[in-house]
Amino acid sequence: MPDLSDSARALIDANSYATVGTIEPDGQPQLSLVWVTREGDDVVFSTLASRRKHANLDRDPRITLLITLPEAPYAYLEIRGTATMDTEGGDKLINDLSLKYTGKPYTSDLPGAVRVVVRVTAGHVVEHG
Template sequence: MATIPEKFDPLIASAVYVWCTTVRPDGTPHTTPIWFIRDGGSFYFYTIPGSQKVRNLAANPHISLSFAADHEGEEFFVVEGTAAVDDSLPKPHLNDAYMAKYRSAPYMIEATPEKYSLRFSLPVRVTPTRVRGID
């Protein structure tokens, strides 16, 4: 597992979402914004079972998470790694860290945490294998 340099901690802590890229079976990238939580040296997110992202990861577990702090691209880094379903994680609405970060997000307010958990019910853990970015 790759170690994430401490200099990126403020960027991780301030990010509401990251850009998640998986690879379709035909080799083309599939990029979507995701909500995430850092958990020690790894990250996790919840997604919709059967989504394109899930189908991509079932065929190829490689993933990247792109963090950017500003629109000028002066501060960014990318985590490359592997992703796997992590059934040890609680449902989103029962996850204290997830609720602390996202309970007041617009979609969560509209859907309620319980309804969100029904839709975004698949927990995925990302284990970093490489980190790159601006020094």
């Protein structure tokens, strides 16, 4: 696992957005935009257990993240790695992310929704800009 540079950590710690790439059953890429944070050199984000990316990662844990800041889209961080998932802490993580990105608690999940913490461990890292 490669260590993240200080500039990569700073990009993740800022209000940067990540495009998540997972692999559909037919091999096509599936992309979605998520809020991210960092625990050590792992990148973490939240999703619902009912989402396509959860099903894709459950079947094939390979994942790519492309992380950018809206005000500097040509400076980016690409992380290719492996995802692990756990429901423990899912509700807390989405609330923490909502506070980071919007300054408000998260209130958008429907009753009974199951939140999942996705932890991405880097296998390959590319920085640009």
